[in-house]
Amino acid sequence: MKAVMPDVPQHILQERARTGADRWDEVWEGVLHMPPAPNLEHQDLAAGLVSWLRTRWATAQGNRVHMEVNLASPGGWPNDYRIPDLVLLTPDRFAIEREEYLEGAPTAVIEIRSPGDETIEKMPFYAELGAPEVWIIDRDTKAPELYLWREGQYRRQPPGTDGWLRSPATGIRLRSEPGNRLSIQIADDDRTRQLLSARSQAVRPLGC
Numbered sequence: 001m002k003a004v005m006p007d008v009p010q011h012i013l014q015e016r017a018r019t020g021a022d023r024w025d026e027v028w029e030g031v032l033h034m035p036p037a038p039n040l041e042h043q044d045l046a047a048g049l050v051s052w053l054r055t056r057w058a059t060a061q062g063n064r065v066h067m068e069v070n071l072a073s074p075g076g077w078p079n080d081y082r083i084p085d086l087v088l089l090t091p092d093r094f095a096i097e098r099e100e101y102l103e104g105a106p107t108a109v110i111e112i113r114s115p116g117d118e119t120i121e122k123m124p125f126y127a128e129l130g131a132p133e134v135w136i137i138d139r140d141t142k143a144p145e146l147y148l149w150r151e152g153q154y155r156r157q158p159p160g161t162d163g164w165l166r167s168p169a170t171g172i173r174l175r176s177e178p179g180n181r182l183s184i185q186i187a188d189d190d191r192t193r194q195l196l197s198a199r200s201q202a203v204r205p206l207g208c
Contacts (some may be wrong), residue, residue: 028125030079035117038085041198042112042139045182046085048196049110049137052184053088056192057172063107064089070101071109073129077101082122086110088170107169108133115139123147127154132169142182142196144174 026033038046046067053065065088072081081101088108089096096104109131113119119136126134127149134154136145146165147154159165164173175183177195185193 026082027079028082033118038112038114039139042085042114045112045137045139045142045196049184050086052194052196053086056186056194057088057170061171062091063170064094064097066102071106071129072101072103073125074104077103082125084109084122085112090169105129105131107131108135108167110135110137112137112139123154133167135167135174137174137182140180141176142180142198143176144182146174 026035050065050067057063058065065086067086068083069087070077070081071084071087072078077098077100086109087102087106088110089102090107093105093107096102096106106129109126111119111122111134113136123134130149132149134147136147137143144165146157146167148157148168157165159175162175164175166173171187173185173187177183180198182196183193184196
């Protein structure tokens with residue numbers, strides 16, 4: 001259920017801050033958005049992704065991964081920002097890091113799409129920033145979508161004949177697997193491949 005309040009009472013803001021419910025709050029051009037906390041399936045998928053990315057992509061290659069970070073437009077903090085599930089930075093984009101937020105375009109934005117959320121509505125904001133890539137991964141099916149910034153807009157990339165989606169900006173590839181699972185690996189290095197599954201299944205390397 002969605003609600004619109006012309007002016008949010010101060011006691012509501014104070015209560016959300018006291019309980020930590022404001023952790024996922026965003027401000028869209030001065031308008032407060034208060035999404036609910038992600039469910040356990042969503043959180044587990046995000047945790048699995050960040051664990052793999054930090055080990056295989058960030059630490060190993062000198063990149064950075066941020067989880068649930070405030071991503072602001074240039075000069076927009078704190079009146080215009082979103083909170084992606086994950087943000088990927090290559091060294092050429094480390095300069096956008098601030099103490100409380102990132103200001104500008106990261107290398108890639110990752111959103112886990114849950115039913116009824118505002119993932120698609122965030123796309124114009126990421127386009128205005130000029131983020132080279134946006135990944136959208138379905139919470140339930142684990143099916144990935146890859147959008148590349150081309151000719152002034154995001155264009156959804158089709159998978160190759162082998163089913164893999166290839167990220168030019170990061171050197172990572174993704175593929176949907178049977179049983180609501182996601183394969184992720186570095187380029188063509190099968191040694192780095194991992195399957196991310198539902199909560200009832202372990203997150204495990206290929207072949208386990």
